[in-house]
Amino acid sequence: MLLGAFLWKNGWIVLGETQSAVRIIAEVAALLLLMDLLMYFFHYGAHLPFIYKMLHRKHHEHVSTNFLSLFVLHPFETIGFGVMMLVLLIGYDFSVISISIYLMLNLIWGTIGHLNREFFPASFDRLLVGTTRFHNQHHLDESKNFGFYTSIWDRVFGTYK
Numbered sequence: 001m002l003l004g005a006f007l008w009k010n011g012w013i014v015l016g017e018t019q020s021a022v023r024i025i026a027e028v029a030a031l032l033l034l035m036d037l038l039m040y041f042f043h044y045g046a047h048l049p050f051i052y053k054m055l056h057r058k059h060h061e062h063v064s065t066n067f068l069s070l071f072v073l074h075p076f077e078t079i080g081f082g083v084m085m086l087v088l089l090i091g092y093d094f095s096v097i098s099i100s101i102y103l104m105l106n107l108i109w110g111t112i113g114h115l116n117r118e119f120f121p122a123s124f125d126r127l128l129v130g131t132t133r134f135h136n137q138h139h140l141d142e143s144k145n146f147g148f149y150t151s152i153w154d155r156v157f158g159t160y161k
């Protein structure tokens with residue numbers, strides 16, 4: 001957050017001011033897809049043995065997940081998430097509304113994704129949605145399902161289960 005405020009004050013991050021609903025929906029969709037891609041690589045990296053031991057092992061102590069599992073992260077993982085967001089905000093002038101909606105969805109998604117029972121109907125898996133089942137599978141088999149909001153990148157890179 002502090003780094004973001006610094007970049008914003010110094011003109012590296014410019015916030016868009018669109019009020020158009022279509023534009024906001026497009027920006028939120030872009031944030032979800034791009035963050036999903038960046039998080040895919042970051043999460044894949046977090047499973048490399050030496051990084052895993054330092055950062056990500058704690059999260060995977062929750063084999064049977066619950067609504068708090070999302071928050072069992074190493075501080076560096078949280079900072080990594082923030083840095084990825086800042087990279088996108090430097091690259092494009094997303095509006096404040098789009099960023100706020102995205103962050104709200106992220107929190108809701110992270111909580112739903114770690115519930116121990118399925119929240120979405122089974123057909124959502126086929127719609128490429130990153131369902132609870134999808135992320136639970138990652139907690140059972142740590143070599144699969146590194147994405148989070150969608151299963152698109154796992155399907156593209158061959159790690160989908």
Ligand SMILES: [Zn+2]
Pocket residue numbers: 043047056060138142
């Ligand atoms: Zn993991």
Ligand SMILES: [Zn+2]
Pocket residue numbers: 059069114135139
């Ligand atoms: Zn998890």
